[in-house]
Amino acid sequence: MKPFAIAALAATALTLTACGEKLGAAKPLNVVSGHIVMGATPDRPAVGYFRVQGGPQSVELVAVTADLAQRVEMHESVRENGMMTMKPLARAAVPAKGELVFKQGGKHLMIWGINGAAVRAGKLPMAFVFTNNNNERILFDMVIKPAEGAAGGEAAMDHDAMGHGEDKAAPDAAPK
Numbered sequence: 001m002k003p004f005a006i007a008a009l010a011a012t013a014l015t016l017t018a019c020g021e022k023l024g025a026a027k028p029l030n031v032v033s034g035h036i037v038m039g040a041t042p043d044r045p046a047v048g049y050f051r052v053q054g055g056p057q058s059v060e061l062v063a064v065t066a067d068l069a070q071r072v073e074m075h076e077s078v079r080e081n082g083m084m085t086m087k088p089l090a091r092a093a094v095p096a097k098g099e100l101v102f103k104q105g106g107k108h109l110m111i112w113g114i115n116g117a118a119v120r121a122g123k124l125p126m127a128f129v130f131t132n133n134n135n136e137r138i139l140f141d142m143v144i145k146p147a148e149g150a151a152g153g154e155a156a157m158d159h160d161a162m163g164h165g166e167d168k169a170a171p172d173a174a175p176k
């Protein structure tokens, strides 16, 4: 190890010692909020948004699943040539002590075929799968909200015609 690196580590250690109390209260990796907006019609996918609080180490979110839905995909809305399109997302980074946010106009979940009982109950239990600890799964009940108006962002976009196939660099595209 180079002397400079050792010095940097020593400085880090000093900093950590200085705020040792906060160190003990380091926040764990967790899903802290989330909700689903139903599609405008039953055949349209619902959209999911949520917030993940980063833990002490950087990890990646690699899947979100729901037993009570037919299919869940992670997507990202991107602007290309002045047009908003969506791309499937295979993984999303959760920085240490940072956060990962899926929100309207950015990363989002698409959820097809939510079980009617879950819709009536107003919540969908989902499992968030991360790369740490042999694919740690964090369970979170997503609150289900009714369809928004015409300006519903991803919920209003036609996902069947959103042109995933145009994406040359989509090696991880989920099989249809």
Ligand SMILES: [Cu+2]
Pocket (backbone or CB within 6 Å): 075, 076, 086, 108, 109, 110, 154, 159
């Ligand atoms: Cu989408």
